[in-house]
Amino acid sequence: MKASVYYENGGPEVFRYEDVPDPACPPDGIVIDVEVISVEGGDMINRSRVPLLSRPHIVGYQCAGTVREVGPQVKNFRVGDRVVSVVPNGAYAERVAASAARTWAVPAGADLVPIASVPVAxxxxxxxxxxxxxxAKGEKVLVHAGAGGVGLAAIQLAKEAGAEVLTTASSDDKLARLREFGAAHGINYKTSSLQDAVAKAVGPRGVNLVLDSVGGKNLQDSVGCLAYRGRIVSLGRAGRDPTLFDPYPLWAKNGSLIGLYLxxxxxHEHAQTHRAIAECIERVARGELRVxxxxxxxLADAAKAHTYVEQRQAFGRVVLHTRG
Ligand SMILES: NC(=O)c1ccc[n+]([C@@H]2O[C@H](COP(=O)([O-])OP(=O)(O)OC[C@H]3O[C@@H](n4cnc5c(N)ncnc54)[C@H](OP(=O)(O)O)[C@@H]3O)[C@@H](O)[C@H]2O)c1
Structure with a gap:
């Protein structure tokens, strides 16, 4: 099979489009004939700096396609089913081995392209x-990097849960578009002080919850925007800023910093997490949530896709197609 692989960390130019061996089907998993691959924020970070697990390495967290092979322990998928899967790596390929527990059925008639981008985000x-x-309903939540995959999903889910949503982005154009997804306040974090902008938007008490996918100084600055007993969920380091977090400023707020790895x-909380993602897939298919x-x-142009995302022009997701 063909795959976009790399032999060393580096810029997008490290990608090679090559023949690699087909994956073996795990006893508790499936092999998928991949059609659509979602380019996730973590793919860029893996390519640029995470030590390779194999040489060549196939990056990629998420893909959708048709089941080609089913392991003997798997009862809920059959050859020919359309599915979307989350994998720790290996998605940038024509075929992927995936765990059945991290796989979801694609609703009948649904377009595979948006569904391929649902589970992780x-x-x-x-x-x-x-x-x-x-x-909780009525709380104020700050979603960093709102125009990213996780950000756009979080804005929509928070808004429909009855929260007042603030979001950040690197351009006013992105912020203007984010309003139609439910963001009441947009903050350009390239041109404004985060704490001042949050205080201006919602008052000096600040926000109850922050979702931080940027990390570094952005994570630290988020403490200054937090209300008493506020929570920060740290889930990404898209900003590539190595600044270490100092918990001391959280003390005066009795605030919490919570880590997240999907x-x-x-x-560890398989049933409720799998169910929540299944519901999001159904709701995207029905048009109630948007990708x-x-x-x-x-797929052969993975380098071009990564270059485009790293230029920070993307609004939402970029995808790769195995069939060109
Ligand atoms: N912990 C987990 O389980 C988990 C799950 C999913 C994702 N993540 C992580 O969460 C982060 C976001 O993921 P995603 O899939 O939403 O990513 P994405 O779609 O690529 O969006 C990332 C956003 O980060 C912003 N950004 C800020 N500084 C950046 C920089 N130096 N280079 C590129 N983008 C930058 C960009 O928005 P602006 O240009 O507007 O700033 C971009 O929209 C990633 O770090 C990813 O690894 C973690």
Missing amino acids: FGTAHVALFALGNL LSSLD VIDKQFA
Whole structure:
């Protein structure tokens, strides 16, 4: 099979489009003929800096396609089913081996392209807001990097839960578009002080919950925007800023910093996490929640897709197609 692989960390130019061996089907899993691959924020971070597990390495957390092979322990999927899966790596390929426990059926008639981008973004947003963030109706929530995959999902879910949503982005154009997804206040974090902008939007008491996918100084600055007993869910380091977090400023607020890793939620709180993602898939298929697909590339052009995302032009998701 063909895959977009790399032999070393680096910029998008490290990708090679090559023949690699087909994956073996795990006893508790499936092999998927992949059609659509969702380019996740973590893919860029893996490519640029995470030590390779194999050489060549196939990156990629999420893909959708048709079941080609089923392991002997799997009872809920059959050859020919359309599915979407989350994998720890290996998604940038024509075939992927996936765990059945991290796989969801694609609703009949649904377009595979948006569905391919649901589990990680909506699952992460859902766990951050509800299972970990304990978001209550009427609370104020700050969603960083609102125009990213997780951000767009979080804005929609928070808004429909009755929260007042603030969001950040690197351009006023992105912020203007985020209003139609439910953001009441937009903050350009390239041109304004976060704490001042939050105080201006909702008053000096600040927000009850922050979802931070940017990390570094942005995570630290978020403490200054927090209300008494506020919570910060730290889930990403999209900003590539190595600044270490100092918990001391949280003390005066009796505030909490909570870490999130979606694959841990799927392992340790499997039933509720899997169900929440299944509901999001159904709701995207019905048009009740929206996935924005910004651009589509061939799998062979993974380097172009990563370059585009890293230029910070994307609004929503970029996807790759195995069939060009
Ligand atoms: N913990 C978990 O389980 C989990 C799950 C999903 C994702 N994540 C992490 O969460 C982060 C966001 O994921 P995602 O899939 O939403 O990513 P994405 O769709 O690529 O969006 C990332 C956003 O980060 C912002 N950003 C800020 N600084 C950036 C920089 N230096 N380079 C590129 N983008 C930058 C960009 O918005 P602006 O240009 O508007 O700033 C962009 O929209 C990633 O770090 C990812 O690894 C973690």
